[in-house]
Amino acid sequence: xxxxxxxxxxxxxxxxxxxxxxxxxxxxxxxxxxxxxxxxxxxxxxxxxxxxxxxxxxxxxxxxxxxxxxxxxxxxxxxxxxxxxxxxxxxxxxxxxxxxxxxxxxxxxxxxxxxxxxxxxxxxxxxxxxxxxxxxxxxxxxxxxxxxxxxxxxxxxxxxxx
Amino acid sequence: xxxxxxxxxxxxxxxxxxxxxxxxxxxxxxxxxxxxxxxxxxxxxxxxxxxxxxxxxxxxxxxxxxxxxxxxxxxxxxxxxxxxxxxxxxxxxxxxxxxxxxxxxxxxxxxxxxxxxxxxxxxxxxxxxxxxxxxxxxxxxxxxxxxxxxxxxxxxxxxxxxxxxxxxxxxxxxxxxxxxxxxxxxxxxxxxxxxxxxxxxxxxxxxxxxxxxxxxxxxxxxxxxxxxxxxxxxxxxxxxxxxxxxxxxxxxxxxxxxxxxxxxxxxxxxxxxxxxxxxxxxxxxxxxxxxxxxxxxxxxxxxxxxxxx
Numbered sequence: 355x356x357x358x359x360x361x362x363x364x365x366x367x368x369x370x371x372x373x374x375x376x377x378x379x380x381x382x383x384x385x386x387x388x389x390x391x392x393x394x395x396x397x398x399x400x401x402x403x404x405x406x407x408x409x410x411x412x413x414x415x416x417x418x419x420x421x422x423x424x425x426x427x428x429x430x431x432x433x434x435x436x437x438x439x440x441x442x443x444x445x446x447x448x449x450x451x452x453x454x455x456x457x458x459x460x461x462x463x464x465x466x467x468x469x470x471x472x473x474x475x476x477x478x479x480x481x482x483x484x485x486x487x488x489x490x491x492x493x494x495x496x497x498x499x500x501x502x503x504x505x506x507x508x509x510x511x512x513x514x515x516x
Numbered sequence: 517x518x519x520x521x522x523x524x525x526x527x528x529x530x531x532x533x534x535x536x537x538x539x540x541x542x543x544x545x546x547x548x549x550x551x552x553x554x555x556x557x558x559x560x561x562x563x564x565x566x567x568x569x570x571x572x573x574x575x576x577x578x579x580x581x582x583x584x585x586x587x588x589x590x591x592x593x594x595x596x597x598x599x600x601x602x603x604x605x606x607x608x609x610x611x612x613x614x615x616x617x618x619x620x621x622x623x624x625x626x627x628x629x630x631x632x633x634x635x636x637x638x639x640x641x642x643x644x645x646x647x648x649x650x651x652x653x654x655x656x657x658x659x660x661x662x663x664x665x666x667x668x669x670x671x672x673x674x675x676x677x678x679x680x681x682x683x684x685x686x687x688x689x690x691x692x693x694x695x696x697x698x699x700x701x702x703x704x705x706x707x708x709x710x711x712x713x714x715x716x717x718x719x720x721x722x723x724x725x726x727x728x729x730x731x732x733x734x735x736x737x738x739x740x741x742x743x744x745x746x747x748x749x750x751x752x753x754x755x756x757x758x759x760x761x762x763x764x765x766x767x768x769x770x771x772x773x774x775x776x777x778x779x780x781x782x783x784x785x786x787x788x789x790x791x792x793x794x795x796x797x798x799x800x801x802x803x804x805x806x807x808x809x810x811x812x813x814x815x816x817x818x819x820x821x822x823x824x825x
Contacts, residue, residue: 373567392709396724424564424717427725429709430597430672434683443673450564459565462716466561470573474556476525483529490790492535495528499556501623505576508619509569511562 361412369409372452374444381406381440387432393425400425402432402442409449418453424460454510464514471506471515474499517643519589520581521549522599522633524746525557527591530754531746533790537775538591538636540789544782545644545652549589554580558595559602568615574602575616575627583625587632589639593745594713596635597669600676603633635670637744637774638680641688646695654783655809657698660801661738662777664689664700665729665752667745668709689774693742696781704732712747715755726751727759730767739801740770742777749773753795770798780805783812 369375387402394400399422408417417423426446433443453459459467469476474496484494506512527535542549559573578599581588590596606613607629617626634642640649666686674683681688684707690700711725730752733741743749753771760766772794779789786802 392711392725393714393721396721396728397718425714425721427668427709427711427713427722428563429668429713431668431707431709433673447563447567451567454565460717463562463564466716467565470557470559470562476557476561477529479529487528487532490532490536492528492532492539493551495523496553496556499554501554501625502556502573502576504623505572505619506569509572510566511569514565 356411356413360415362414363412365412365414365417366410368414368452369445369448372448374441374451375448377438377440378406378409378445380438381410382438383407384437386435386437387440387442390431390435392429392431393427397425402426402446405449406440406442406445409445417449418456419458421460423449423453424463451510459514467511467514468516471503471511473497474502517546518548518550518586519639520552520555520584520586522552522555522558522577522581522588522590522592522595524590524592524595525561526746526750531591531749531773533776533793534591534746534749534773536788536790536793537773537779540784541640541775541779541782542636544779544784545640547589547639550584550586552580552584552586558592558598560594560598563598568612570598571602571605571612572616572619574599575606575620576623576625578603578631578633579620579625579627582628582631587634590633590635591744592747593635593667593669594747596633597673597676599633601673603629603631604676635744637670637689637692638677640692640778642680646691649692649778649781650695650697653696653781655696655781655805655812657696657781657805657808659804659808660698660740661701661736662693662698662740662742662772663703663733663736663738664693664706665710665733665741665743665748666707667743667748670744671707689742689744692774693777696777698777698781701736701738703736705729706732708732710745710748710751712751715751722751723755723759723762726755727763727765730756730759730765730769734767734769738769739804740772740777740798742772742774744774756796768796770794770796770801772798
């Protein structure tokens with residue numbers, strides 16, 4: 355059951371003001387996104403049309419605390435096929451970004467942010483890696499980028515660096 | 517033709533066969549790759565956490581290429597889309613560009629519009645084209661059959677790519693592979709996503725997505741699956757054994773990067789194309805090629821190589 359007292363009618367405006375969220379109110383619920391979604395094909399917990407409806411209804415807490423918002427594989431199939439140009443992939447990014455602001459971060463993305471924020475790369479490079487590359491005849495790669503730390507300082511990624 | 521080679525995070529550490537073969541094919545075709553020391557993460561891995569931070573990271577990389585007056589050549593699909601998308605957003609939004617440049621200013625960088633960003637495969641298609649490549653092919657590849665996996669971000673979102681390929685029915689990589697004389701075999705759901713982006717979120721869903729692809733590709737008789745993105749290869753090759761164990765299947769499907777296939781056709785030695793690094797060994801394919809080209813050599817014979825191993 356959905357109770358109107360639990361709904362936040364401003365949630366859709368909040369999402370639409372977030373980067374990538376602007377077109378959310380264009381959705382007329384045709385379901386093209388969901389029909390072509392490769393994740394939905396495997397797991398029914400991830401249902402793009404349903405997620406949009408939940409946002410438009412104002413089910414803020416349910417959406418932001420859910421596990422399903424992290425399941426978008428960012429394939430952009432729905433993004434390209436949507437007749438209303440809702441840009442669902444970007445909306446999923448906006449929802450995840452708002453969830454992170456509220457302190458709900460999926461551990462996988464927390465770790466990715468920590469690595470990129472710390473090293474400027476997704477992988478920590480050891481001398482061993484560059485020795486291996488040298489043996490293959492490949493040029494060395496830089497281990498860390500101090501300037502990345504500097505420019506990410508004020509961002510949520512910077513906040514995840516220990 | 518000079519390009520700043522953008523490797524991203526995964527290729528230089530987990531996809532050196534892609535890097536090796538791309539560099540060798542470029543060299544053979546007279547393309548010069550410039551390594552930019554400051555190139556780091558494109559920004560894709562932090563998009564779910566902070567989309568604006570992604571734009572800052574992307575802009576940081578683009579700014580370094582523009583300082584050297586170079587176009588960017590990417591190898592990874594995700595890097596391609598993230599860099600292209602960030603440029604598009606900044607070019608259309610002065611406020612965003614101002615905020616990003618305020619951050620970049622701290623490290624003496626500035627994002628300026630106008631840097632062209634293209635995937636290596638697109639560069640090969642647009643600047644060389646299948647006919648020219650076909651003219652350079654030295655080996656007879658006509659007995660080989662390949663299926664193609666494009667990966668999502670090479671094609672989508674389509675607004676990023678100016679219609680160079682059809683996102684719903686792509687042909688560019690097919691045509692490049694066919695230029696070698698090899699046959700391309702279609703399969704069910706060929707545009708389906710590899711699942712790589714959610715491997716860390718829900719491994720089971722991601723691996724099921726990859727399993728469906730492996731099932732569909734191996735429903736036909738093909739010598740290998742050809743990819744153009746390291747994420748996709750991690751799903752189909754690095755995780756192939758795990759998927760086989762999880763679902764009680766046997767695929768034994770080699771997964772080759774496009775430049776490895778093109779390199780073979782150009783007559784390059786399989787050793788310099790990094791075949792040793794492929795986890796599912798392509799020895800049957802190499803043997804087939806050698807049998808069809810007794811005069812030419814693809815390196816030491818696959819059999820001899822196996823003995824040495």
